[in-house]
Amino acid sequence: MTPRHETSGWKNPGWNVWGLLPTHLIMLCTLIIPIGIIILVSFSTRGPYGGFDYVFTTAPYKQILFNEGWSGELEFNPQYLIVVGRTLVLATVTTLICLLLSFPVAYFISLQKASLKVVLIYLVTLPFWVSMIVRVYSWIIILGNDGVIEKTLRFLGVIDDMDSLLHGDFAMLVGLVYSYIPLMILPIFASIEKLDGALVEASHDLYGSRWTTLRRVIVPLSQPGMLAGSILVFVPCLGAVLEPMILGGGKTMMMGNLIQLQFGPARNWPLGAAISIVLMASVLIFLLWRGLRAVRKESRELAA
Amino acid sequence: MTAKSDVRRYPGFGLFSILFFVYLYLPISVVVFYSFNANRIVSNWGGFSLHWYTAALSNAALVNAVKTSLFVATIATVVSTIVALMAALVLVRGKQVRYRRVSETVVNLPLLLPEIVVAVAVLILFSELGISNGLLKLTIAHTTFCIPFAFLPIRARLQGMDSDLEDAARDLYASSWTAFRRVTFPLILPGVFSGAMLAFVISMDDFITSNLLNSGGATTLPVYIFSLIKQGVSPQLNAISTLIMIASVVLATAAFLVQRKK
Numbered sequence: 001m002t003p004r005h006e007t008s009g010w011k012n013p014g015w016n017v018w019g020l021l022p023t024h025l026i027m028l029c030t031l032i033i034p035i036g037i038i039i040l041v042s043f044s045t046r047g048p049y050g051g052f053d054y055v056f057t058t059a060p061y062k063q064i065l066f067n068e069g070w071s072g073e074l075e076f077n078p079q080y081l082i083v084v085g086r087t088l089v090l091a092t093v094t095t096l097i098c099l100l101l102s103f104p105v106a107y108f109i110s111l112q113k114a115s116l117k118v119v120l121i122y123l124v125t126l127p128f129w130v131s132m133i134v135r136v137y138s139w140i141i142i143l144g145n146d147g148v149i150e151k152t153l154r155f156l157g158v159i160d161d162m163d164s165l166l167h168g169d170f171a172m173l174v175g176l177v178y179s180y181i182p183l184m185i186l187p188i189f190a191s192i193e194k195l196d197g198a199l200v201e202a203s204h205d206l207y208g209s210r211w212t213t214l215r216r217v218i219v220p221l222s223q224p225g226m227l228a229g230s231i232l233v234f235v236p237c238l239g240a241v242l243e244p245m246i247l248g249g250g251k252t253m254m255m256g257n258l259i260q261l262q263f264g265p266a267r268n269w270p271l272g273a274a275i276s277i278v279l280m281a282s283v284l285i286f287l288l289w290r291g292l293r294a295v296r297k298e299s300r301e302l303a304a
Numbered sequence: 305m306t307a308k309s310d311v312r313r314y315p316g317f318g319l320f321s322i323l324f325f326v327y328l329y330l331p332i333s334v335v336v337f338y339s340f341n342a343n344r345i346v347s348n349w350g351g352f353s354l355h356w357y358t359a360a361l362s363n364a365a366l367v368n369a370v371k372t373s374l375f376v377a378t379i380a381t382v383v384s385t386i387v388a389l390m391a392a393l394v395l396v397r398g399k400q401v402r403y404r405r406v407s408e409t410v411v412n413l414p415l416l417l418p419e420i421v422v423a424v425a426v427l428i429l430f431s432e433l434g435i436s437n438g439l440l441k442l443t444i445a446h447t448t449f450c451i452p453f454a455f456l457p458i459r460a461r462l463q464g465m466d467s468d469l470e471d472a473a474r475d476l477y478a479s480s481w482t483a484f485r486r487v488t489f490p491l492i493l494p495g496v497f498s499g500a501m502l503a504f505v506i507s508m509d510d511f512i513t514s515n516l517l518n519s520g521g522a523t524t525l526p527v528y529i530f531s532l533i534k535q536g537v538s539p540q541l542n543a544i545s546t547l548i549m550i551a552s553v554v555l556a557t558a559a560f561l562v563q564r565k566k
Binding site: 015016018019020022023024026027029030031032033034035037038041051101104105107108109111118122123124125126127129130131132133134135137138139140141142144148178181210214235236238239241242245246255256259260263264269272273276279280283287 | 313314316317318320321324325327328329330331332334335338386387388390391393394395398400401402407410411413414416417418419420421422424425426427428429431432444445447448451455480505508509511512515516526529530533537541542545548549552553555556559560564
């Protein structure tokens with residue numbers, strides 16, 4: 001290589017710094033430093049008119065678990081713990097449902113002719129471009145009182161009257177699955193596309209039934225896509241705000257709208273900051289766990 | 305079909321997929337259908353009418369919300385695309401970039417955090433700095449979370465492009481700037497376009513951050529729609545939703561066609 005090739009791109013290495021400076025400055029000022037402040041706020045005292053004062057206390061974290069009585073005695077109150085638990089359960093169930101629904105669809109799309117494949121993938125991604133709030137809202141018309149489901153069931157003579165399906169865990173789950181399922185289909189599809197069809201045929205030649213082939217060949221080989229998809233679905237579900245606000249009603253909350261509430265009408269910033277830290281920690285633990293599993297698997301494969 | 309490809313097919317997957325696409329599009333279709341309902345009560349069909357569309361288009365609050373959203377999204381898109389392009393050029397093409405992995409993580413940081421945490425971060429930042437101008441707050445926050453969405457398509461395009469072309473330009477004594485302007489930029493333009501498009505849509509669609517920052521008289525379109533949803537289902541809301549969907553489909557199709565043209 002001639003020296004000139006080594007400097008392809010630009011001659012001046014200072015460009016490396018100047019090119020990265022704007023993005024890094026923006027992230028530093030608007031995210032990295034403010035997240036440090038969130039940590040500080042989560043250990044601060046609530047201000048008399050909302051906001052906060054920098055006086056060290058662990059009260060916000062205690063408040064997640066306990067109610068404080070008049071004389072300062074702590075009484076266990078699981079109200080916020082239930083919200084944290086519900087968020088984790090809903091995000092897990094959503095991810096599992098998305099996995100189950102996405103696999104057959106992604107597999108089916110991968111078998112189609114190239115031209116049809118492009119159209120189907122376009123159809124999977126299209127709802128993602130359509131306003132999220134509109135897509136979540138549409139379920140009010142379907143699940144709500146006198147909604148599409150109730151009307152249909154009444155028309156079929158199954159029921160006379162039913163309670164609204166809105167405002168609860170079920171409605172939130174429906175909304176979450178509907179919102180994030182395209183993010184699961186796309187990576188699984190990409191994984192299946194890479195899969196060597198000869199392996200499927202080899203399995204059949206060795207008298208593996210369709211079911212065995214699916215279980216022993218296709219599913220294991222599309223695992224990278226499933227892993228990527230689970231991360232793409234699980235993480236935004238943990239922080240979901242719209243689904244619980246619109247479909248969950250005011251009472252059944254998730255971490256996202258609980259935080260929103262503390263920084264909005266409830267005006268308890270330190271508690272909101274403490275719940276934000278719990279949320280960030282959940283995401284971090286999940287990502288580390290998945291990352292560790294991927295690394296362990298790799299090293300096992302290397303050893304084998 | 306030959307017997308060879310037959311073994312790969314699973315009975316039921318086809319039907320399942322068709323049902324899945326119905327599920328994906330049914331809720332959206334219901335909104336569109338009811339937007340043409342003449343009856344004020346959404347779920348009772350009272351004949352076809354375009355009344356709610358004319359009502360929506362003459363709704364001053366809606367028009368203001370659209371203006372706010374367009375203003376914020378345009379500035380956020382332009383700024384985030386330019387800085388993301390600069391970062392992508394360094395991270396893909398730069399030689400001897402120190403801490404490359406860390407830098408990429410920093411650029412993609414908004415994707416790694418739940419959006420509500422990003423929203424809380426900027427909210428606290430603005431309250432500490434005492435910034436109260438609603439539009440300014442929204443524009444800064446949107447620029448931040450749009451950066452990775454602009455960055456990823458540009459980076460993908462750059463990685464897919466042969467650096468020999470730039471080297472050839474340099475061998476023919478083109479300056480760095482000329483090589484970029486005449487060779488690199490035209491080749492990665494589709495990536496820049498889809499990055500900008502993605503940033504624009506993400507900004508237009510954002511609810512979580514805009515809602516938390518909602519003060520200082522700047523209401524974006526999704527925040528306005530949320531206020532309508534709180535008042536209950538109405539045919540005008542369905543008409544507004546349908547108009548938004550039409551705009552999104554046009555944008556998505558344009559982005560899709562540009563990306564296919566390689």
